[in-house]
Amino acid sequence: MLDKAFLWWSGATLGTLFTIGRTSKLVGTDEFGNKYYEARTTKESYGDKKRRYVIYNGYADASKIPPDWHGWMHYIYDETPTNAPLPKKAWEKPHLPNLSGTPFAQFPQGSLNAEGERQQSRSGDYEAWKP
Numbered sequence: 001m002l003d004k005a006f007l008w009w010s011g012a013t014l015g016t017l018f019t020i021g022r023t024s025k026l027v028g029t030d031e032f033g034n035k036y037y038e039a040r041t042t043k044e045s046y047g048d049k050k051r052r053y054v055i056y057n058g059y060a061d062a063s064k065i066p067p068d069w070h071g072w073m074h075y076i077y078d079e080t081p082t083n084a085p086l087p088k089k090a091w092e093k094p095h096l097p098n099l100s101g102t103p104f105a106q107f108p109q110g111s112l113n114a115e116g117e118r119q120q121s122r123s124g125d126y127e128a129w130k131p
Helices: 002-006 014-021 067-073
Strands: 022-029 034-039 052-055
Touching: 002 067, 014 022, 014 052, 034 067
Parallel strands: none
Antiparallel strands: 022 034, 034 052
16 A cells, blocks of 8 residues: 555556546556556646556556557557557567566677677787776
8 A cells, every 4th residue: 555655666656546537538558558548638738639648557667658559648649559550560579668677688799797708809909908
């Protein structure tokens, strides 16, 4: 209960859930479980556009929003992806959130984090620093 009251990074707080539930309507959910809302009026919005919200499923990270919902959130598309999904190309890979800082992060060859050896310099003009 205290987590929901104060810790915004592990999900929406109780105040946020109450305000969005009172002033907005649910318009859809993505494959990651994130829920998307749109304000019922333009009272607290920017100009004539209704304000749009996302409640993340778990840790709040903007890279968890798929491209089609990102376009809707930023007013690129008027229709939600549940009503008008973007056509998927055969060469498109499924969306992945940013994996930096997780066990699934990728590192370049030679990185100390990749547990690999750095390639030897061919030109001989590089000398490693030794303390």
